[in-house]
Amino acid sequence: MENFKKSTIYQIYPKSFCDSNGDGVGDIRGIIQKLDYIKSLGVDYIWSTPFFASPMNDNGYDVEDYRKIHPTFGTMADVEELIAQAEKRGMGIMLDMVFNHTSTRHKWFQKALSGDPDYMDYYIFKDGSPKEPPTNWQSKFGGSAWEYVPSLKKWYLHLFDVTQADLNWENPRVREELKEIIRFWKEKGVKGFRFDVVNLISKPEVFEDDTEGDGRRFYSDGPKVHEYLKELTADTGINHMVTVGEMSSTSLKHCIRYSNPEEKELSMCFNFHHLKVDYKDGEKWELAEPDYRKLKELFETWQCEMEKGKGWNALFWCNHDQPRIVSRLGDETTYWKESAKMLAACIHMLRGTPYIFQGEELGMTNPGYGDIEEYRDVESINYYHILLEQGKTKEEALEILGQRSRDNSRSPMQWDAGEYAGFSTEKPWIGIPKNHSWINAAAQEKEEDSILNFYRKLTGLRKKYEAVSEGAVEFLYREQPEIFAYRRRWNQQEILVVNNFTGREIKLPEPIKDREYQRLLGNYPPEQVKWIETLRPYESMILLKKIL
């Protein structure tokens, strides 16, 4: 059995995790200081978002040199120590490989800009009149996906920021360069990789206008993506490591292929369909109430179909690009603790490998920034201006950012109630939410039934019960969207997970006979009843039955 089935992975956004040298920005030595805390969560791997040399236009997802460490984060010696110290504690470090694009400051792009044809072929340059980009494709951060270079009289493709130029994977030299980077980090003792937007690497042969959308249908899960991934995996020998691909606007069919072990591509995939159920008609920058029916249907389809196709899901609510889940689908006030635990239980018992994003284990909320000056993220700032151009008022635009901005997850980790939340001794690069006075790690260490301790129990259950790591999954009460319930079965073990997604009491369609089950975990004190008939607000329970 692959060990990642019993594993939980902790995600760190280093800029906001822990600042060891008092410059207001988190760093690698800060992570080293907190390794015992991370270990105490029961996780097996730590994925850190990029800390490589970068102009930081997209906080490190614009890599200038994949073998150098950005000085703000530390040195190569620090990274080596991080790898060694994590290993000492039985944890592996996973690095984030941003291989769809590089920073325009990368030496390859600089050589391309100087007109070197070999390096121009590392990127996607197209001819065209300076007035009209080669296609109407849109950048994911707003505006055209093409930028004109007057000296070359050509346009280059950037699916993200203008300083993130897309690499040309058609070119075998590019693929070799990227493999070398993997080998370099493998040698340093890294135990796994996360591949950034890796399903966008294969572009179509012909570049044409998209009359239906922003162009994504032409390059998401593109024509040669499986071929490229197989080659990368085989030639770098990473098949025995933990690898996860971030898949943008992907499909189930492709995710099965990416993650079925027989295909030898990746261990698992992130997809984002379940995090679009509160988008209005698929539009991120339009607010809508979450559609719980859709959420449940999506989980059911992905869980059951991935099981049939022998694929493997990465399970997550939060990351550095998503708003905080308790603010999004839970309740930040009356049922803060109950809803944060319920949301955790929901995904941690599913089939797949769960991810915890720093601070999620504390029930951290969106920071509630009230002014555009408080935002740092390139996407958020771009869209703020786009929303104003579309006729929204400043208040409306800020309300949308307050719910949708990626900065919602990038506020500093709340370690304690001190002035800078124990994150730094100086004013941090981005504002600290006021609620750090009561939502913080120090307070939750002292409290037996804290969210933090609940997460520790969840990672333990995955290790202990094969039904969780290996079992088949079946969804229950399908007609009732507000109850998220499923069963996991493995040999003689059955685990039943029942969650109330609302702040109301809800009657179960069929009562559960309490005596038949052992309660493993819940977010309310258990009641002494014969039959469990109702669920309390945001109630969650995990029950075990031994099938005789």
Ligand code: GLC
């Ligand atoms: C991924 C990253 C995101 C980044 C983008 C471009 O979606 O998670 O933070 O901006 O790729 O690299």
